[in-house]
Amino acid sequence: MQYHKKKLPLAISLAFAAIAPATAAEQTELPAINVISHYNNAIGSSNAASQGTATSSLVENRPALRTGELLEFVPGMIVTQHSGDGKANQYFLRGFNLDHGTDFATYIDDVPVNMRTHAHGQGYTDINFIIPELIDRIDYKKGPYFADEGDFASAGAAHMRLADKLTSGIASITAGSHGYQRAVLADSFDAGSGTLLYGLEVTRNKGPWDNPEDLRKYSATLKYTGGNQYEGFSITGMAYKNSWNATDQIPQRAINAGLIGRFGAIDPTDGGSTSRYSLSYAMHKRSQDSLFELNAYAVQSKLNLFSNFTYLLDNPLDGDQFQQSENRRMYGLNAAQTWIDKIGGITMQNKMGLQTRYDRLSPVGLYDTIAQERTATVREDKVKEASIGVYAENSAQWLEKFRTVAALRYDAYRFNVDSDIAGNSGKARDHTVSPKLSLIFGPWAKTEYFVNYGKGFHSNDARGTTQTQLPSGGASTPVTPLVATRGAEVGLRTEIIPNLQSSLALWRLDIDSELLFVGDAGETEPSRASRRTGIEWNNHYIAYPWLLFDLDLALSRARYRDADPAGDYIPGAIDRVVSFGTTVTGLGRWYGAFQYRYFGARPLIEDNSVRSRATAIAYARVGYKVNPKTKVTLDVFNLFDRKASDIDYYYSSRLNGEVAGGVNDIHSHPVEPRSVRLTLTHHF
Incomplete structure (x- = not known):
């Protein structure tokens, strides 16, 4: 696939490609930018080495055990689970145990x-x-360098884009081990x-657990798109409902004593x-030299979660079982x-944006x-939380091989907050200013260089x-409402x-405090300022037209910045990730894929005296095209049947007959x- 740009300096032509239409004559004067493999990470396509796009072919060709593994298409990301599959996943990236998403922002069509x-x-x-x-594509960014990314985006952000139109209809049925049906x-x-466009999904799963998961999931999407590339609109409705039994994390001593098996509860x-x-x-709405974008959304969600x-x-x-419950309505409007413009002979792109959001929880409770x-x-x-973000960004091509992106947010x-506990009701407010700057040099010898800096935040x-x-x-x-980050x-x-x-990136990220609200206890848990540093190396290679390889390596170091006798390691912080994949297509009627991911051992307490073990998992796929419209796919998960952990924690708990203070x-x-x-898919 090839993209042709207008005859402007490279960076500006790329930035304006979505704005100004090009004539056929102009298009033929520029060299093509090729999109290869499963990613669009071509020279001139981004403002940072760690920014890119995963294409729909990657989503289609890589086997995935869970829906949450869509985010593993972000290089260096690990997605696991510590409970039932109806709950948000556990995410790891850039030296973070992100918990359920605290410092990684995720969007679906900008919602x-x-x-x-x-x-x-x-x-x-x-x-x-x-x-x-x-899913049409996943646009990802890492670091707080981007003006249009606000809350939760310090480690990175992923924008998942729904397709406007499918090339053909899809009807698929999947049956698998442990009662899996989809x-x-x-x-x-x-x-x-x-x-x-419409999509419907029904999933059932008992899982390998001694206490069957009995997951019952229903999803539906309806999207109407009108207009054209110059002036258009879309309306999207989505509905989802799920229920499940959960087998949460279990103590190692119970397994060692034979009280339960590895899949027991x-x-x-x-x-x-x-x-x-x-x-x-x-x-x-776009014209020859401008683009206006607007989106508005309303979301209603509920959760009832029972854990022990x-x-x-x-x-x-x-027993210590508790319920976390909430009933939420969320509204928002974004415009850009x-x-x-051209000032002093310098061609520039200017952008101004507005982002608003209002959440109303009535109520959010712990029982x-x-x-x-x-x-x-x-x-x-009962909580009402409102925010507004405004930003201004300037992209300028100063020289043929030097451009800048400067922004202020x-x-x-x-x-x-209206609380049932005396003294906890009240109002609070906070604000923050976030400058950002990127310098982009090249390309020379088909190589482009980046220097990025930015200030960000996450809300408490x-x-x-x-x-x-x-x-x-x-x-x-009371805690600081907005916690600053610098990367x-x-x-x-x-x-x-x-x-x-x-691509190769060396990065650093400082957080003023990792303080967080512990929903399991209904109270705030303070923590210290931290620093994370790391290096990432991502590679996407076409060996032959029918053979593709992806290799991603990420190393990181996470430490608290303030000295404490307890130690300076950050519990759960991941320090290494390796992901390797190969895809085979076009071998007659046969196709296949292999995916391997490794995430390293992690400290479980501050002095690093207790650590988790590393986990390495492999997936494999073999497929056969019965005819041009019908195919059969066999996916194998945990190919080598490794007895490893999705996640490990270290804390005190008490089993029947143990000491009162727990173990x-x-x-x-x-x-x-x-x-x-086994999946049977028919295109119509």
Whole structure:
């Protein structure tokens, strides 16, 4: 596939490609930019070495165990799970255990997925509602260098884009190990003056767990697109509902003693249910030298999650199960105006943007439960949280091989908390200014160089901003609403070797505080300032027209910056990631893929005396095209049946008969054993 640009300096032509139409004569005067492999990381396509796009062919050709693994298409990202598959996944990137998304921003057609002041964790990112077959591309960025990225985007951001139109209809049925069943129906067709796309998914799964997961998932998407590349709009509706039983992390001592197996549960009544309904509108209007974009959205979501991580520690008679519950409505509007200018002979692109969001939770609560029956209210709050972000960005081509992107962003937040605990109700507000600068040099010898700097932030849970009384008793100090981050990166991207796109980035990220609101306890847990540094090397190579290779390596170091006798290691911080994939296509009717991922051992406490083990998992795919419209695909997950962990924690819990204070132990959620899934797909 090739992209041709107008005859402007390279960077400016790339930046303006979406704005100014080119004539056929102009198009033929420029060399082509090639998109190879599963990624679009070509020279001139981005403003940082760690920015890029994963194409729909990658989503289609790589086997995935879970929907959440869509984010593993971001190089260096690891996606795991410590509970049932209806819950948001656990994410790791750039030396972070991101929990459920605290410092990584995720969007679907520019509608934010991260949930503020969430019942289970700040920035909660559940993408299980997405139907992967409808994804057109995933645009990703890393670091706080981009003006249009605000809350939660310090480690990075991913914008998943839904297709406007499918090349053909899709009907697929999947059956697999452990009672896995999935059916998908999707198509698009002309409707009036536009195109109507729909997608439906139903999934059932018992899983390998001794206590069957009994997952029941329903997803639907409806998108209407009208107009053309110069003036158009889209309206998208999405619906999702899911329920499941959960096997949470379990203590190693219980396995060693033979009390349970690796796939057993301590509390078999854990589980949950969730739903999400959204409606969004987007439009664009472009002329020869300007582009206006606007999108608006409304989301309603619910969650009821039942967990028991400490078993009999606090309640030796009935157990420590608790419920996290929320009922949310979220509204937002974004607008951006981009135009081309020329000052003193310097061609520039200017952009100004506005981003607003309002979340209303009525209520968000934490409750003690026994077998999912409420016995007491730990805390219950009604929350209103509003934000506005404005930014200005200037891209200038100073020389033929030197351009800059300079930006300034301003964000303001208001919090209003109505709590059932005396002293915890109140209002708070905060604001932050975030400057950003990128320098791009080249290309020379098909190699481009980048220097990036930016200030960013993540918001804290609204309940922590007004909290003066802990649910467990005692006083509490309200937290800083917006936590500042600062990042820098130097990197390069090269195509000097034919058919190989390669990028290298050295980066650093400082966070003023890793303080967070612990939804499991309903209170704030303070932490220290931190620094992360690392190096990433990404490679995408076409060995032959039918053979593609992807190799991504990431090393990082994460430490607290403030000295403490407890130690300076950050628990759960990942220090190395290796991902290798190969895809075979075009061998007659046969096709296939192999995917390997490795994430290294991690410190589980601050002094690094307790560490998790490394995990290495391989997936494989073999497919056969019965005819041009029908194919059969066999996916094998955990190909070598490794007995490893998806995630490990170290904390105190109590089993029946143990001492009152509990026992410190590693608690793990195992990777699923080898499993197979057979899919029959027909295109119509």
